[in-house]
Amino acid sequence: MIQLKDVNKTYEDGFQALKSISLDFQDEKINVLIGPSGCGKTTTMKLLNKLIDYTEGTILMNGKNIQEINTIELRREMGYVIQNIGLFPHMTIFNNVAAVPKLLKWDKKRIEKKVHELLTMVNLDPDTYKNRYPSELSGGQQQRIGVIRALAADPDIILMDEPFSALDPISRDQLQDELIRLQKEIKKTIIFVTHDMDEAIKIADQIILMKDGEVVQRGAPSELLANPANDFVKEFIGPKRLLTHESALELRRMINTDTPTVRPDESIEETLKIMIDKQISYVPVVSEDKKFKGIVSIYDAIAQSAGSVKEITHNPPELIREGHDAAEALNIMAGSDASLFPVVAEDNTFIGVIHNHDHMKLLEENVAMQGGSAK
Ligand SMILES: Nc1ncnc2c1ncn2[C@@H]1O[C@H](COP(=O)(O)OP(=O)(O)O)[C@@H](O)[C@H]1O
Ligand SMILES: [Mg+2]
Numbered sequence: 001m002i003q004l005k006d007v008n009k010t011y012e013d014g015f016q017a018l019k020s021i022s023l024d025f026q027d028e029k030i031n032v033l034i035g036p037s038g039c040g041k042t043t044t045m046k047l048l049n050k051l052i053d054y055t056e057g058t059i060l061m062n063g064k065n066i067q068e069i070n071t072i073e074l075r076r077e078m079g080y081v082i083q084n085i086g087l088f089p090h091m092t093i094f095n096n097v098a099a100v101p102k103l104l105k106w107d108k109k110r111i112e113k114k115v116h117e118l119l120t121m122v123n124l125d126p127d128t129y130k131n132r133y134p135s136e137l138s139g140g141q142q143q144r145i146g147v148i149r150a151l152a153a154d155p156d157i158i159l160m161d162e163p164f165s166a167l168d169p170i171s172r173d174q175l176q177d178e179l180i181r182l183q184k185e186i187k188k189t190i191i192f193v194t195h196d197m198d199e200a201i202k203i204a205d206q207i208i209l210m211k212d213g214e215v216v217q218r219g220a221p222s223e224l225l226a227n228p229a230n231d232f233v234k235e236f237i238g239p240k241r242l243l244t245h246e247s248a249l250e251l252r253r254m255i256n257t258d259t260p261t262v263r264p265d266e267s268i269e270e271t272l273k274i275m276i277d278k279q280i281s282y283v284p285v286v287s288e289d290k291k292f293k294g295i296v297s298i299y300d301a302i303a304q305s306a307g308s309v310k311e312i313t314h315n316p317p318e319l320i321r322e323g324h325d326a327a328e329a330l331n332i333m334a335g336s337d338a339s340l341f342p343v344v345a346e347d348n349t350f351i352g353v354i355h356n357h358d359h360m361k362l363l364e365e366n367v368a369m370q371g372g373s374a375k
Contacts, residue, residue: 017040032194045193078158094130118148263287336370
């Protein structure tokens with residue numbers, strides 16, 4: 001674990017960049033340092049790998065003061081990825097990735113195996129790319145090399161200072177997805193700097209929000225969204241994101257997950273009994289592997305009376321996807337007079353239903369909330 005205790009940093013010109021910062025970075029998680037330009041993010045990163053010294057306080061790594069740890073050994077435990085990639089332009093991709101293992105005098109076979117493994121991990125075919133030069137790669141590909149170069153010597157900690165901010169939005173989005181996927185395999189302690197709240201919310205296990213050299217709030221993205229500590233946090237997150245989060249929570253609360261369902265091969269007779277017993281006019285049809293198949297209405301069940309459910313199963317007028325933007329889901333419901341909205345996951349797994357009377361209540365609250373927010 002990395003801990004900062006009352007750390008101050010005053011630069012030579014007397015500017016105090018960090019004001020008594022105390023915080024823990026969580027092991028094997030993505031810790032995101034975020035805040036406006038000049039708030040001290042890069043300064044914090046530089047202190048961690050001893051590029052600069054702090055003025056007061058203590059930094060502990062696994063309980064040991066970093067001042068007592070040999071600088072070279074400390075840096076060996078930390079991969080560093082920066083915004084402008086910093087690949088060596090006159091070295092091939094292979095040699096770029098192999099740079100640190102070579103310094104560490106790994107044998108040739110081991111280095112080759114590692115480079116191959118890392119390139120494959122970020123979906124770059126080793127045979128195609130290893131002999132190319134950085135200028136022969138796109139920005140997104142270069143930044144992937146930057147990331148795996150930091151991983152090459154298998155450090156426990158990866159420091160990433162705005163690694164994706166120079167990329168176009170699509171490459172950026174892809175690299176974020178890859179980092180999330182990669183982290184599931186490699187489980188490093190990642191300290192990731194950004195000034196982009198969308199990026200932070202997407203990738204962070206823990207967000208540390210800074211302002212003017214101080215930590216303003218720290219917690220999981222959902223915690224910051226649910227309980228912003230003050231107006232600065234609210235403003236930094238933005239009213240739109242807060243509102244979206246609110247409605248997403250509301251939406252989740254409205255889903256009734258223990259609603260009755262029937263199997264496609266259930267008899268219509270039995271289904272009718274269930275519907276009368278539960279006093280419902282529609283019932284979702286869900287297969288054994290929990291996939292949503294459609295709904296059955298009591299009118300069709302009465303009209304047909306014999307046979308099995310799959311013969312009278314039809315698509316519902318509206319379907320809510322779990323990952324759906326809550327505002328969009330509300331829109332769908334507002335424009336519909338269906339009495340029941342099935343909710344399914346991206347892979348069509350049935351989750352539950354929202355009843356019409358619940359969504360009317362939510363709409364009212366939401367409208368009230370929108371009316372209350374700044375306009
Ligand atoms: N070497 C330096 N001397 C004086 N002030 C510095 C120096 N490096 C950074 N600063 C100042 O410290 C503050 C924090 O900088 P930095 O940590 O780079 O911010 P950011 O959060 O944008 O990464 C800024 O106001 C910056 O101007
Ligand atoms: Mg910076």
